Amino acid sequence: MYRLVIICLCLSGLLTACNETVKKSTLADIDIRSKNNNTVDIYIKPQSEEQIRQAYASYLRNASKNDSSRMTAITRLAELELEMTEKLMKEQENLTTGDKQNIDDSLYDARLNKTVELLETSLKDYPQAKTNDRLLYQLAKVYAQKGDHEKSIGALQKLVQKYHKSPYYAEAQFRLAENYFSRGDYIGAEDAYSEVISSLGNAIFYEKSLFKRGWSRFKQQLYTEAVDDFLQAVSSHEFTDIAKMDRSEKEQFDEYFRAIGLAFSYLGGAEQLYAYFSNDSEFKYVYYTYSTVSNIYLKQERYSDAVDTLEQFIKHYPASKNIPYAQLDIISIWKDSGFKNKIYQAIENFYVSYHPGSPYWLKHKNADIEKDIEKALKEYVLLVASYYHNKYQKSNKSTDFANAERWYKRYLQHYQSQARQDNVFFLYAELLSQHHQLVSAVKYYALAAYDNDIILNKEAAYASITTTDRLYADKTRSDRADWLDRHIRYALLFSQLYPLDPRSPNIILHAAELAYGSGQYKKSIELTNLVADTSAPEIMYQANAIKAQAYFSARQYADAEAIYLALAEDKQAGSKRAEYRDRLALSIYKQGETEKQNNNIAAASQQFNRISDLVPESAIAATGLYDAIALCINNKLWQQSIQYIGKFQSLYPRDKRSGDVSKKLSVAYLNSGQDIKAAREFEKISSQEKNSEVKMAALWQAAELYEQKKDYASAIRSYSRYTSEYRKPFAQYVEAMHRLGLLYAARGNNAEVNRWRQRIIKADKTTSKKYKTDRTRYLASVASLELARSRHAEFNRVRLVKPLKANLHKKKLAMQAAVKLYGQASVYGIMETATEATYAIGSIYGDFSRALLDSERPGNLGEEELAQYEILLEDQAFPFEEKAIEFYETNLARVKDGIYNDWIRKSHERLKVLFPVRYKREPKTDAFVNVFH
């Protein structure tokens, strides 16, 4: 006691608190840690476990056996030691493997040994202590921790022998039962478990003990009793609904029923089940039990027994909601067993009974079950469809096709919304395709492949492409165009989404070719544009070949040009290079045509011209350049046309249009004011041209141009050549001679002037009337008139002076010649020249008359002789005056024929002088008008 007081004092010295009232110290005060001091207001520094343990140990070293607190101290110290060992154990569990080796096991063992020592000491020193059941329990526990199993069991046996009412009794019995069970002592185990089951305070071990007693009995082949225990354990557990069980719960549930099933399987199977449960119709796990038994058979590969078990359930519990599940399980067993004939028949039956439209569901409304069955049925429908489909793929028999089709249709009837995710559309399409039902196949391929324009199933999309192609290729079909459109559409979608798919290039090329062939050029272009730039060169080449054609046919000539250019430069073009270059040229030409149609003349001509820059060797290049020339000519772009013509003549000198181009050049020169150059071109044409009419026209044109530009020498050369080469048409021939006369006149060469006048008159005389025109007659009359004027002038120049006779002769000759020529001039029926000629003849006669009267008189005449001479002269002159009046009157007489001109007016004037009595009278004019109205 003294020592205890000292300990207390020591311990109290550790306290920092200052309680006003000091309580009486007890052993419990050592173990402050064990007190609930949370509510103490004062602060007490906690004792460490080691300090407490040492305090107890110190106490025990000095305590006598009679000390009433000694046993308490021992027990407490044992507990502390036990706690320490447990703590050490936990610490060790948290260490890594390597560190564990470093832990000092001896400390752990020492603690356990110390605990055992303390407990054994207490049990020995205080055998009648009331708390010895607890000490025995702890001792069993420590021995178990030490691995001393026998001593542990021994401690437990002591506990159950002496302390039936101990709170540790049930656990001790349970641990003993477990010990018996593990040693195969099933009778001992059964008894021990039974003790647990029947003891109080067994809550923790009751259900477990039931289950383990069941197994103990099972081991003794007491199957019915075992089932009893198992089912009691199930009932005791009060499982929630299977669907709501968590994992551990379900595992336990399955463990129980595995045991139940196993027991029934040993009892003899399904019949025993029915017999057992006939007494317990309320048991809610009947089906689960059957199912478990069936599964056990199944694992044992006792398929028939497994199925039979379920069939027994179906038989005995026809109203059970689990019938469909049983059916499903049967199917599952057949499926696992490999009995194909049985499984497909089972599925057929199952489908008939439980498909979503079945009347069964009207009577057995249970959404959860229906959902389960529907889900399972869908899998089996797919299974069967797949089975027949595979079979058909191998056999190609129509019966297999029909079966497969039936099952796919069943699927689609009930599960169409899931058909895409289950790949059924595609599979069914494949089936139909193999059966050559291509139209239907496309329908399902499309359903599988596309959501509008989105591809959901790549392979189905590909199949839709190949199938539509097959349909389009069938020339017996009337709807080929529709299939082609769909083929192109699918090809576009595929290629857009999977441009790098190795099949895409061929899809594109094929569809593009078909599109082009059917005139869908835009589509063809769209397709070929999808060919990836990274595609193989030969693919790019083929795509370009199609694209170029499509652009061309779509009249997108600029685009066509670009592609043809690329093709022509492509190494793969080979022998087709020339063709591509020709098409390139044609593309440019078409651009020219388009510009021309739009009246873009400059642009059109540039396009036409461009061909010969880019593809000069092409057949159309010369034509393009020729068209550029023509366009420029027609639109008066003279300088441009001259430039093009020069290029044409340089590039294509042997072209059949060279001559025409020369003509156009002359026209261009002409219209650009370069008349001399134009004339030279015309002259060149007149020499080189084969067509005589063109030659003649060109020569005439050249001559006229020279004439206009006053290049008289060249004009005379051209007109002269014309008159020598072309006498027909007559009018043009005479005109040429007339022009020559004018040209020579301009140069003052009267001899040549008169020569050409003579030639005109001669030509007129020697040419048939039918070739003559008013113009030729006029020109002939003018020629005659001019010649006459020439002689008239000569007549006027001759004066009647001495030598009178000679001059008179000369004047008479001139008069006769002039009158003759004037006479000729007046016979052409040209009034202008006829009236002039008539007037001129009158004038010549009148002038001659006066010339006679005014002639120089002979100097040797006397006055009378002179008078007689003059009378003689008057006699000579008078007839000429009469002749003059006659010709003037001839002219005047033309008035009544509606002809009146200056020559007639002059004739009238002359008559007024020569015959005034008659002609010098004027109309009588009123002086005024003497009326208002």
Place this chain on the structure above:
Amino acid sequence: MYFTKSFILCSALLLSACSSTIKQQERPQQSVTAGGKLTVTSAEKHLYRQAITALNADELDTAESLLKEFSQQKPELAGPLANLGLVYYKQGKKDLATETLLHALEKNSKQAHALNLLGEIAYENGDAAKAEDYYKKAIAIRDDYANAHYNLALLYDIYFQDIARAVAHYRRYMELTKYTDKDTANWLEQLENSLKSG
């Protein structure tokens, strides 16, 4: 000259009574105003007399001005236009004369003086057919139109050289002028002789 002036004065005095002195066939042409009566004021008559006096005196510019003024006041009358045409003719403005005379004929298609003058212009232009047409129309309107007969005779004589028809109209002219034109009488005699010898 005195004679001429006296003649004009006499003529002018007759103007107011013109409608009663002209031939029967001209009368309907007078009915250019309401009620069929020619209404010319004294002032207008005076103006017209002044114009004619100026014309007769070869005061052509004055005559032209007065006649234009009168025609503006009496645009419906053909006589002043015929006189204006005569002024233009005398001025050598044949085109303007022709235009004005045709205008006069629009007012009165039987304005014989205008027709005669148009015949003269056609004659001078060498248009024999047109001249014959105008003259004949003038004579058809007024068979007593001496100058028109003479002019038609001259046309046949000179341009048509149809002596017989020329003689017929020379004779009528001579009758109407009471054989006062001796030059014409001599020439007529020559023609008649040529016809006889002919």
